[in-house]
Amino acid sequence: MVKERGRKAIATNRRARHLYVVLDTVEAGVVLVGNEVKSLRLGRASLTDAFATVDDHEVWMHNLHIAEYAMGSWTNHAVRRKRKLLLHRSEILKWEQRVNESGLSMVPLSLYFDDGRVKVELALVRGKKTWDKRHDLAARDAQREIERNLSQHLKGRRRA
Known part of the structure; x- marks a missing residue:
């Protein structure tokens, strides 16, 4: 089996740059279950209305829509469930502090495969x-x- 190389875009949030001023960005991994990766390989995802929060020093993505896998069975995933994002502890603490003190938000800009792993480009934003x-x-x-x-x-x- 050939291992994937490079970066392949799945979905982008074009409205985010129109609605927000991007102050900082970071790349984070996404914890996925079941047939979510198969559905993402088909490009069936939407970042519309998606946002991230920090709860108990963990970053969670809300409202990320990953469509059910058509060939899946009763084991299919929930379409808009909360998904955990993987970041280093120091990045989580730094972003949590900035969000709490300045009233900033965390919004995904893009979702993509990086060497076969699903990554999200998360932005720290202020509303325009x-x-x-x-x-x-x-x-x-x-x-x-x-x-x-x-x-x-x-x-x-x-x-x-």
Whole structure:
């Protein structure tokens, strides 16, 4: 049997970067049971509404949706159960302190296979205000317009 190498994306949380300011990220392992890995290999996961909490010095992922494995039997897993995340003790303590004192949250940015093991990229985030979101959209539109004009200029065309 050939061992997997590299990084293969399963799911990404694109809304997270729109709704939150990402302050710090960390890679964590995920404790899975039953047919969850088989379902993940088929790409049947969603990070929408997922978040993490620290309970009794352990990090838990809530609302991570992993669909039931179609070929599974009565041993299939619960779709939105709590899943434990694997981090070093020092990282857990550091993040727990920051979340408790500053009112920050922990949100997953992506779920992926890394050399055959399921990992999640967890971010420490602060919510954006409405004007922050509008400012980011305006900056992105301006950058897109600059790139479009530069491309037209390099091709020798002029825009009206």
